[in-house]
Amino acid sequence: MAAKTLTIDGKQISAEEGETILQAATEAGVKIPTLCHLEGVYDVGACRLCLVEVKGTPKLLPACTLKVAEGMEVSTDTERLRKYRRMTLELLFAERNHVCAVCVANGHCELQALAYELGMDHVRYDYIFPRWEVDNTHRLFGMDHNRCVLCGRCVRSCWHIEGAGTKNVSGRGARSKIITDLNQPWGNSESCTECGKCAMSCPTGALFRKGSTVAESERDRTKLEFIVNAREKKQWNA
Protein backbone atom coordinates (compact mmCIF):
# COMPACT_ATOMS: atom_id res chain seq x y z
CA MET A 1 0.00 0.00 0.00
CA ALA A 2 1.19 3.49 -0.79
CA ALA A 3 2.74 5.52 1.97
CA LYS A 4 1.76 9.13 2.58
CA THR A 5 4.07 11.67 4.15
CA LEU A 6 2.57 14.38 6.30
CA THR A 7 3.27 16.40 9.42
CA ILE A 8 1.38 16.24 12.70
CA ASP A 9 2.24 19.03 15.13
CA GLY A 10 5.34 19.74 13.09
CA LYS A 11 6.51 16.15 13.28
CA GLN A 12 7.29 14.44 9.94
CA ILE A 13 5.48 11.14 9.76
CA SER A 14 4.62 8.57 7.18
CA ALA A 15 1.35 6.69 7.22
CA GLU A 16 -0.31 4.11 5.05
CA GLU A 17 -2.88 5.27 2.54
CA GLY A 18 -6.39 4.84 3.94
CA GLU A 19 -5.32 5.39 7.54
CA THR A 20 -7.04 8.10 9.54
CA ILE A 21 -5.27 11.04 11.13
CA LEU A 22 -6.19 9.53 14.50
CA GLN A 23 -4.47 6.23 13.62
CA ALA A 24 -1.42 8.02 12.20
CA ALA A 25 -1.18 10.30 15.24
CA THR A 26 -1.51 7.39 17.66
CA GLU A 27 1.28 5.52 15.85
CA ALA A 28 3.44 8.66 16.05
CA GLY A 29 2.79 8.96 19.80
CA VAL A 30 0.59 12.06 19.49
CA LYS A 31 -2.43 11.80 21.78
CA ILE A 32 -5.71 13.25 20.49
CA PRO A 33 -8.69 13.27 22.88
CA THR A 34 -11.55 11.02 21.75
CA LEU A 35 -14.92 9.97 23.10
CA CYS A 36 -17.04 8.35 20.36
CA HIS A 37 -14.04 6.43 18.99
CA LEU A 38 -13.80 2.80 20.09
CA GLU A 39 -11.19 0.33 18.87
CA GLY A 40 -12.92 -2.40 16.91
CA VAL A 41 -15.88 -0.49 15.48
CA TYR A 42 -15.93 1.99 12.62
CA ASP A 43 -15.67 5.72 13.35
CA VAL A 44 -18.46 8.22 12.88
CA GLY A 45 -16.98 11.57 14.00
CA ALA A 46 -19.91 12.22 16.32
CA CYS A 47 -18.43 13.73 19.49
CA ARG A 48 -16.16 16.37 17.85
CA LEU A 49 -13.51 16.09 20.59
CA CYS A 50 -10.84 14.83 18.17
CA LEU A 51 -11.16 17.89 15.91
CA VAL A 52 -7.86 18.94 14.35
CA GLU A 53 -6.69 21.85 12.23
CA VAL A 54 -5.47 21.18 8.71
CA LYS A 55 -3.46 23.87 6.96
CA GLY A 56 -5.38 25.34 4.04
CA THR A 57 -8.80 24.38 5.41
CA PRO A 58 -10.76 26.86 7.51
CA LYS A 59 -12.95 24.09 8.96
CA LEU A 60 -11.96 21.94 11.91
CA LEU A 61 -12.03 18.26 10.98
CA PRO A 62 -12.50 15.12 13.09
CA ALA A 63 -9.24 13.13 13.21
CA CYS A 64 -11.11 9.83 13.53
CA THR A 65 -12.70 10.03 10.08
CA LEU A 66 -10.16 12.21 8.25
CA LYS A 67 -7.92 10.18 5.95
CA VAL A 68 -4.20 10.94 5.63
CA ALA A 69 -3.08 12.72 2.47
CA GLU A 70 0.30 13.57 0.98
CA GLY A 71 1.78 16.81 2.32
CA MET A 72 -1.00 17.40 4.85
CA GLU A 73 -0.05 19.69 7.75
CA VAL A 74 -2.09 18.82 10.83
CA SER A 75 -2.18 20.53 14.22
CA THR A 76 -3.79 18.70 17.11
CA ASP A 77 -3.23 21.03 20.06
CA THR A 78 -3.71 24.71 19.29
CA GLU A 79 -5.36 27.47 21.31
CA ARG A 80 -8.38 27.36 18.98
CA LEU A 81 -8.77 23.57 19.34
CA ARG A 82 -8.43 23.68 23.12
CA LYS A 83 -11.12 26.36 23.21
CA TYR A 84 -13.58 24.31 21.13
CA ARG A 85 -12.81 21.03 22.90
CA ARG A 86 -13.48 22.62 26.26
CA MET A 87 -16.71 24.12 24.91
CA THR A 88 -17.85 20.76 23.50
CA LEU A 89 -17.12 19.05 26.81
CA GLU A 90 -18.99 21.66 28.81
CA LEU A 91 -22.00 21.38 26.50
CA LEU A 92 -21.97 17.60 26.98
CA PHE A 93 -22.06 18.09 30.76
CA ALA A 94 -24.77 20.78 30.57
CA GLU A 95 -26.98 18.76 28.21
CA ARG A 96 -27.77 15.80 30.54
CA ASN A 97 -27.52 15.03 34.24
CA HIS A 98 -23.94 13.96 34.83
CA VAL A 99 -23.78 13.72 38.61
CA CYS A 100 -20.35 12.09 39.02
CA ALA A 101 -20.69 11.71 42.79
CA VAL A 102 -23.59 9.27 42.50
CA CYS A 103 -22.75 7.64 39.14
CA VAL A 104 -21.96 3.94 38.71
CA ALA A 105 -18.99 4.91 36.54
CA ASN A 106 -17.38 7.40 38.96
CA GLY A 107 -13.63 6.89 38.63
CA HIS A 108 -14.02 4.69 35.53
CA CYS A 109 -15.60 7.21 33.19
CA GLU A 110 -14.10 8.54 29.97
CA LEU A 111 -16.16 11.74 30.09
CA GLN A 112 -15.04 12.46 33.66
CA ALA A 113 -11.41 11.72 32.76
CA LEU A 114 -11.55 13.91 29.64
CA ALA A 115 -12.94 16.75 31.75
CA TYR A 116 -9.97 16.77 34.11
CA GLU A 117 -7.41 16.00 31.41
CA LEU A 118 -8.62 19.00 29.42
CA GLY A 119 -8.67 21.23 32.52
CA MET A 120 -12.44 21.67 32.86
CA ASP A 121 -12.89 23.03 36.41
CA HIS A 122 -16.48 24.17 35.87
CA VAL A 123 -19.19 24.46 33.22
CA ARG A 124 -19.84 27.98 31.95
CA TYR A 125 -23.22 27.16 30.40
CA ASP A 126 -26.42 26.87 32.38
CA TYR A 127 -27.25 23.25 33.08
CA ILE A 128 -30.44 22.12 31.36
CA PHE A 129 -31.43 19.49 33.97
CA PRO A 130 -33.60 17.54 31.51
CA ARG A 131 -35.93 14.81 32.69
CA TRP A 132 -34.77 11.38 31.53
CA GLU A 133 -35.79 7.94 32.66
CA VAL A 134 -33.72 4.90 33.62
CA ASP A 135 -34.59 1.61 31.88
CA ASN A 136 -34.05 -1.08 34.47
CA THR A 137 -36.33 -3.65 32.87
CA HIS A 138 -33.54 -5.94 31.70
CA ARG A 139 -32.49 -8.64 34.16
CA LEU A 140 -28.74 -8.08 33.61
CA PHE A 141 -28.26 -4.52 32.38
CA GLY A 142 -29.54 -1.01 32.93
CA MET A 143 -29.67 2.13 30.77
CA ASP A 144 -29.53 5.53 32.43
CA HIS A 145 -30.28 8.18 29.80
CA ASN A 146 -29.16 10.88 32.25
CA ARG A 147 -25.55 9.85 31.67
CA CYS A 148 -25.70 9.27 27.90
CA VAL A 149 -23.48 11.36 25.60
CA LEU A 150 -24.97 9.91 22.38
CA CYS A 151 -21.58 8.69 21.16
CA GLY A 152 -23.30 5.68 19.57
CA ARG A 153 -20.57 3.23 20.63
CA CYS A 154 -23.22 0.85 22.02
CA VAL A 155 -25.19 0.96 18.77
CA ARG A 156 -22.11 0.25 16.64
CA SER A 157 -20.99 -2.59 18.94
CA CYS A 158 -24.47 -4.09 18.93
CA TRP A 159 -24.79 -4.01 15.14
CA HIS A 160 -21.23 -4.59 14.00
CA ILE A 161 -19.54 -6.75 16.63
CA GLU A 162 -22.47 -8.71 17.99
CA GLY A 163 -24.62 -8.39 14.87
CA ALA A 164 -27.81 -8.26 16.90
CA GLY A 165 -29.05 -4.81 15.87
CA THR A 166 -30.94 -4.31 19.10
CA LYS A 167 -29.69 -0.82 20.00
CA ASN A 168 -30.70 2.14 17.87
CA VAL A 169 -30.97 5.92 18.03
CA SER A 170 -34.28 7.75 17.94
CA GLY A 171 -35.08 11.45 17.84
CA ARG A 172 -33.01 14.46 16.81
CA GLY A 173 -30.50 16.75 18.50
CA ALA A 174 -30.34 16.89 22.28
CA ARG A 175 -33.56 14.85 22.55
CA SER A 176 -31.97 11.95 20.68
CA LYS A 177 -32.20 8.76 22.64
CA ILE A 178 -30.63 5.33 22.55
CA ILE A 179 -33.50 2.86 22.20
CA THR A 180 -33.93 -0.89 22.33
CA ASP A 181 -35.56 -2.35 19.20
CA LEU A 182 -38.42 0.00 18.22
CA ASN A 183 -38.31 1.83 21.57
CA GLN A 184 -39.38 -1.09 23.74
CA PRO A 185 -38.43 -1.65 27.39
CA TRP A 186 -35.10 -3.48 27.22
CA GLY A 187 -36.46 -6.36 29.27
CA ASN A 188 -39.03 -7.11 26.53
CA SER A 189 -36.47 -7.26 23.71
CA GLU A 190 -36.42 -10.46 21.69
CA SER A 191 -33.46 -9.42 19.57
CA CYS A 192 -31.09 -8.71 22.50
CA THR A 193 -28.66 -11.62 22.94
CA GLU A 194 -27.67 -10.40 26.44
CA CYS A 195 -24.02 -10.34 25.30
CA GLY A 196 -23.30 -7.11 27.22
CA LYS A 197 -21.16 -5.54 24.49
CA CYS A 198 -23.16 -2.30 24.69
CA ALA A 199 -22.33 -1.96 28.37
CA MET A 200 -18.67 -2.79 27.66
CA SER A 201 -18.57 -0.08 25.00
CA CYS A 202 -20.18 2.72 26.98
CA PRO A 203 -17.71 5.48 27.96
CA THR A 204 -19.90 6.74 30.83
CA GLY A 205 -22.37 5.32 33.33
CA ALA A 206 -25.25 5.28 30.82
CA LEU A 207 -25.08 1.53 30.19
CA PHE A 208 -24.14 -0.69 33.06
CA ARG A 209 -24.25 -4.23 34.27
CA LYS A 210 -26.59 -4.47 37.22
CA GLY A 211 -25.06 -4.94 40.62
CA SER A 212 -22.44 -2.29 40.04
CA THR A 213 -23.00 0.42 42.62
CA VAL A 214 -21.31 3.83 42.78
CA ALA A 215 -17.67 3.67 41.64
CA GLU A 216 -17.70 -0.10 41.20
CA SER A 217 -18.37 -0.26 37.46
CA GLU A 218 -15.31 -1.41 35.52
CA ARG A 219 -15.30 -2.07 31.78
CA ASP A 220 -14.25 -5.50 30.63
CA ARG A 221 -13.38 -5.06 26.96
CA THR A 222 -11.54 -8.35 26.52
CA LYS A 223 -14.37 -9.89 24.52
CA LEU A 224 -14.40 -7.00 22.05
CA GLU A 225 -10.64 -7.28 21.68
CA PHE A 226 -10.91 -11.03 21.23
CA ILE A 227 -13.37 -10.72 18.35
CA VAL A 228 -11.50 -7.89 16.67
CA ASN A 229 -8.25 -9.86 16.86
CA ALA A 230 -10.01 -12.92 15.54
CA ARG A 231 -11.50 -11.01 12.64
CA GLU A 232 -8.53 -8.87 11.68
CA LYS A 233 -5.49 -10.92 12.65
CA LYS A 234 -7.09 -14.38 12.51
CA GLN A 235 -5.88 -14.99 16.05
CA TRP A 236 -8.18 -16.68 18.51
CA ASN A 237 -6.48 -15.74 21.81
CA ALA A 238 -9.02 -16.41 24.52
Add this chain to the structure above:
Amino acid sequence: MERLKIATVWLGGCAGCHMSFLDLDEFLIDLAGKVELVYSPVIDVKEYPEGVDVCLIEGAVCNADNLEILHKIRARTKVLVSFGDCAVTGNVPAMRNQFGLGNADNVLQRAYIENAQFNPVKPKADGIVPTLLERVQPVHEVVQVEYFLPGCPPPADRIKALLVQVLEGKTPKLEGPQLKFG
Protein backbone atom coordinates in the same frame (compact mmCIF):
# COMPACT_ATOMS: atom_id res chain seq x y z
CA MET B 1 2.51 40.99 57.31
CA GLU B 2 -1.14 41.13 58.09
CA ARG B 3 -2.81 37.70 58.10
CA LEU B 4 -5.24 36.92 55.30
CA LYS B 5 -8.86 36.98 56.38
CA ILE B 6 -10.42 33.65 55.41
CA ALA B 7 -14.05 32.59 55.62
CA THR B 8 -15.80 29.31 54.87
CA VAL B 9 -19.52 29.01 54.34
CA TRP B 10 -21.95 26.12 54.10
CA LEU B 11 -24.88 26.54 51.69
CA GLY B 12 -26.90 23.59 50.33
CA GLY B 13 -24.48 20.72 50.83
CA CYS B 14 -23.83 17.84 53.19
CA ALA B 15 -20.88 19.41 55.11
CA GLY B 16 -18.61 16.76 53.59
CA CYS B 17 -16.37 19.47 52.11
CA HIS B 18 -15.94 20.98 55.57
CA MET B 19 -15.17 17.50 56.95
CA SER B 20 -12.55 17.17 54.24
CA PHE B 21 -11.20 20.59 55.24
CA LEU B 22 -10.76 19.26 58.79
CA ASP B 23 -8.83 16.33 57.24
CA LEU B 24 -6.06 18.83 56.54
CA ASP B 25 -4.83 17.69 59.97
CA GLU B 26 -1.51 19.29 60.99
CA PHE B 27 -1.65 21.70 58.05
CA LEU B 28 -4.51 23.35 59.95
CA ILE B 29 -1.93 24.41 62.55
CA ASP B 30 0.29 26.00 59.85
CA LEU B 31 -2.80 27.60 58.40
CA ALA B 32 -3.85 29.02 61.78
CA GLY B 33 -0.52 30.86 61.93
CA LYS B 34 -0.99 32.39 58.47
CA VAL B 35 -4.66 33.25 58.27
CA GLU B 36 -7.41 34.62 60.42
CA LEU B 37 -10.63 32.61 60.22
CA VAL B 38 -13.30 35.30 60.39
CA TYR B 39 -16.47 33.37 59.54
CA SER B 40 -17.19 29.64 59.33
CA PRO B 41 -19.56 26.90 60.51
CA VAL B 42 -16.73 25.82 62.83
CA ILE B 43 -16.51 29.18 64.68
CA ASP B 44 -19.20 31.18 66.42
CA VAL B 45 -19.61 34.35 64.36
CA LYS B 46 -23.17 35.34 63.45
CA GLU B 47 -22.67 38.07 60.86
CA TYR B 48 -20.52 37.73 57.72
CA PRO B 49 -17.87 40.44 58.18
CA GLU B 50 -16.61 43.11 55.77
CA GLY B 51 -13.20 42.99 54.08
CA VAL B 52 -12.76 39.21 53.76
CA ASP B 53 -9.89 38.13 51.50
CA VAL B 54 -10.91 34.59 50.56
CA CYS B 55 -14.14 32.66 51.08
CA LEU B 56 -14.56 28.94 50.43
CA ILE B 57 -18.19 28.27 49.54
CA GLU B 58 -19.54 24.77 50.07
CA GLY B 59 -22.93 23.79 48.68
CA ALA B 60 -25.34 24.79 45.95
CA VAL B 61 -27.72 27.74 46.10
CA CYS B 62 -30.94 26.05 47.21
CA ASN B 63 -33.00 28.43 49.34
CA ALA B 64 -33.67 32.09 50.08
CA ASP B 65 -31.10 32.20 52.91
CA ASN B 66 -28.37 30.76 50.64
CA LEU B 67 -29.15 33.42 48.05
CA GLU B 68 -29.14 36.29 50.53
CA ILE B 69 -25.85 35.39 52.21
CA LEU B 70 -24.21 34.65 48.86
CA HIS B 71 -24.84 38.20 47.64
CA LYS B 72 -23.54 39.53 50.96
CA ILE B 73 -20.43 37.35 50.64
CA ARG B 74 -19.76 38.56 47.11
CA ALA B 75 -20.05 42.19 48.18
CA ARG B 76 -17.71 41.73 51.15
CA THR B 77 -15.08 39.32 49.74
CA LYS B 78 -12.19 39.69 47.30
CA VAL B 79 -11.84 36.07 46.19
CA LEU B 80 -14.59 33.45 46.06
CA VAL B 81 -13.77 29.77 45.72
CA SER B 82 -16.49 27.29 44.75
CA PHE B 83 -15.62 24.55 47.19
CA GLY B 84 -16.74 21.07 46.09
CA ASP B 85 -19.11 19.67 43.48
CA CYS B 86 -22.35 21.11 44.91
CA ALA B 87 -20.95 24.64 44.64
CA VAL B 88 -19.32 23.94 41.25
CA THR B 89 -22.06 21.92 39.48
CA GLY B 90 -25.16 21.84 41.71
CA ASN B 91 -24.45 18.11 42.16
CA VAL B 92 -26.95 16.10 44.24
CA PRO B 93 -28.97 19.06 45.62
CA ALA B 94 -29.65 20.16 42.01
CA MET B 95 -31.10 16.79 41.03
CA ARG B 96 -34.51 18.12 42.03
CA ASN B 97 -34.27 20.55 39.09
CA GLN B 98 -35.02 17.58 36.84
CA PHE B 99 -38.59 17.67 38.10
CA GLY B 100 -39.12 21.05 36.47
CA LEU B 101 -40.56 24.23 37.87
CA GLY B 102 -42.68 23.64 40.93
CA ASN B 103 -40.18 21.03 42.06
CA ALA B 104 -39.64 22.84 45.37
CA ASP B 105 -43.24 21.96 46.27
CA ASN B 106 -42.91 18.41 44.99
CA VAL B 107 -39.77 17.87 47.06
CA LEU B 108 -41.50 19.01 50.25
CA GLN B 109 -44.56 16.91 49.40
CA ARG B 110 -42.38 13.84 48.94
CA ALA B 111 -40.29 14.36 52.06
CA TYR B 112 -42.79 15.68 54.56
CA ILE B 113 -46.11 14.22 53.43
CA GLU B 114 -45.60 11.03 51.40
CA ASN B 115 -42.69 9.73 53.45
CA ALA B 116 -43.89 10.97 56.82
CA GLN B 117 -44.68 8.34 59.41
CA PHE B 118 -46.04 10.80 61.93
CA ASN B 119 -47.59 14.24 61.70
CA PRO B 120 -47.41 14.80 57.93
CA VAL B 121 -47.16 18.55 57.39
CA LYS B 122 -45.04 20.75 55.14
CA PRO B 123 -42.70 22.96 57.19
CA LYS B 124 -43.69 26.59 56.97
CA ALA B 125 -42.40 29.21 59.37
CA ASP B 126 -41.73 32.54 57.70
CA GLY B 127 -38.50 34.12 58.86
CA ILE B 128 -37.33 30.87 60.44
CA VAL B 129 -37.41 28.13 57.79
CA PRO B 130 -36.06 29.57 54.52
CA THR B 131 -38.18 28.95 51.42
CA LEU B 132 -36.74 26.69 48.72
CA LEU B 133 -35.82 28.30 45.40
CA GLU B 134 -37.60 26.98 42.31
CA ARG B 135 -34.27 26.05 40.79
CA VAL B 136 -31.07 24.97 42.55
CA GLN B 137 -28.03 26.67 41.02
CA PRO B 138 -24.26 26.28 41.19
CA VAL B 139 -22.62 29.30 42.82
CA HIS B 140 -21.12 30.77 39.63
CA GLU B 141 -24.56 30.97 37.99
CA VAL B 142 -25.50 33.47 40.71
CA VAL B 143 -22.34 35.49 41.42
CA GLN B 144 -18.86 35.88 39.93
CA VAL B 145 -16.53 33.14 41.23
CA GLU B 146 -12.74 33.39 40.98
CA TYR B 147 -11.58 29.79 41.54
CA PHE B 148 -13.06 26.31 41.40
CA LEU B 149 -12.22 23.36 43.63
CA PRO B 150 -14.16 20.30 42.34
CA GLY B 151 -14.59 16.98 44.12
CA CYS B 152 -17.25 15.26 46.21
CA PRO B 153 -15.69 16.08 48.54
CA PRO B 154 -12.38 17.56 47.35
CA PRO B 155 -9.72 15.46 49.11
CA ALA B 156 -7.66 17.28 51.75
CA ASP B 157 -4.51 17.33 49.58
CA ARG B 158 -6.46 19.09 46.83
CA ILE B 159 -7.74 21.72 49.28
CA LYS B 160 -4.18 22.17 50.54
CA ALA B 161 -2.81 22.50 46.98
CA LEU B 162 -5.24 25.34 46.31
CA LEU B 163 -4.81 27.08 49.65
CA VAL B 164 -1.01 27.03 49.50
CA GLN B 165 -1.10 28.79 46.14
CA VAL B 166 -3.70 31.31 47.29
CA LEU B 167 -1.65 32.09 50.42
CA GLU B 168 1.38 32.72 48.23
CA GLY B 169 -0.68 35.24 46.31
CA LYS B 170 -0.62 33.12 43.15
CA THR B 171 -3.49 32.31 40.84
CA PRO B 172 -4.10 28.72 41.91
CA LYS B 173 -3.73 26.11 39.20
CA LEU B 174 -5.04 22.61 39.68
CA GLU B 175 -4.37 20.07 36.94
CA GLY B 176 -5.27 16.54 35.86
CA PRO B 177 -6.93 14.32 38.49
CA GLN B 178 -6.80 17.28 40.92
CA LEU B 179 -9.81 18.53 38.94
CA LYS B 180 -11.81 15.29 39.09
CA PHE B 181 -15.52 15.63 39.76
CA GLY B 182 -17.20 13.09 42.03
